[in-house]
Amino acid sequence: MDKFIFLLSEGIKNLWRNKLTSFSAIFSIFLTLVIAGSLVIISQNTNKVIEYLRDKYKIEVFFKDNVPIQKVEVVVASFNQIKGVRSTTLITKNDAEKIFKSQFGEDIMNLVGYNPLPVSCVVNIVKDDINKINIIPIVNKLKSYVEVGEVNYQGRIIFQIESYYQKFIRIMSLILVTVIFITIFTISNTVRLTIYSREKLIESLQLIGATRAFIKAPFIIEGILHGFIGTILASALLVGGLIFGNDIIISLFSVKIEYDIKLLILLLGGISFFVSIIGGSRAVSKFLK
């Protein structure tokens, strides 16, 4: 227990003993976390937008005239089993007549003397899938039913939205991974500079019989403390910025930036813990004989 307390106190004291390198490491982590946090918030809000757009994706399926309504109901129920389908809404001839009247203000029965509108179904697509939604297989599956006469959908626009969304996810992931790697590299080099200045300490520890773990521990604790301080600063800036930014955005556009504060802090803490430990450990390991 006393050994652990010693190592912990060494880690804390090292923060003060190496003020400049501590500042550099904390600042690197802070920058990474601000960038990573911003990406997460942008992603979360982009998800909201994509879900809204996907909510508008509709496939209209028109059934042949000679198919009895009981059979249509069975077929529509089977549509729900198709992968990528969120829900279906059956529109009977009577429903279609009402829709026609509400949209055109005329009763079709008065216009043509009978109801020519086909039985149809609106197929809604899943909206919370991170992967690209490919509507073509769904359309082909719907067309394969002999009861189906015609299938209408907004193929081109959906394809474009999905392509942009996938590009966005790829770019975001790439930026995040790059930023994390740059930070690990920066922290690793910062810690290495610290280690060069503490070469004498490491050598002395090796000479008096300290194990590698004992020598590494204060550096890793120091790294975790860098990460902890960086997380607090980055979280404060991001949350403060979001609260302040939302006040302005709400007053201007009547929308607000959505964010999950717990998830955000947890994610930033996780990233900083990861980069600090990897960065610190990598640097000391390279130095130890």
Next chain:
Amino acid sequence: MIHLNNVSYTYEKGGGVSNINMSIADDEYAFLIGPTGSGKTTLLRLIYMDLLPQVGNVVIDKYDSTNIKQKRIALLRRKVGMIFQDYHLLDDRNLFNNIALPLHVIGYDKEEIVDLVAEALEEVGLDGKEDHFPNELSGGEQQRACVARAMIKGPDIILADEPTGNLDPVTSFELIKLLEEVNKEGTAILMASHNYNLIKGRGHRIIEIQDGTVRRS
């Protein structure tokens, strides 16, 4: 206790030691004498396994240099105290923390550490200076602090590499006498020096090394 069996080590750029056969007994006080570059430091490094022999082996108690793991070397060094010419004290820690460091490594309790450091400082005549930093001490005091740091963990042997190299003759004699006191308490001492006048006539074994080989043992 320490056995070097047919030990050779050559550095990439030349120099080192060759075909060394010698033993140091428990409680022995021995001097390792030879000119600068003769291989004294290499021999000491081989004993505390900072270098591993390219030929032969070093055996210290139950530790054999043949295929020894890094963790075992760390454990071996807890039984070996070391003193260097340039002290190797940490400038950013006071005397108490410098001397307490080996005990933290071993895992002593805080109370034990306080008692043992006070005892060690008293033994080397530095009591009352525990709050001083190395740069506030004279060379002789720094070297006595190194003796305290080396002996505090109760090692089986203390290896001293030219410990008097930076000291004046009077302080050098005091240091040798201090190491004799430590030796009387049961710790073996192997002290390297190039100054024959300093060590002659003290009744201790002298091992002479020249050009990497033992000439007299």
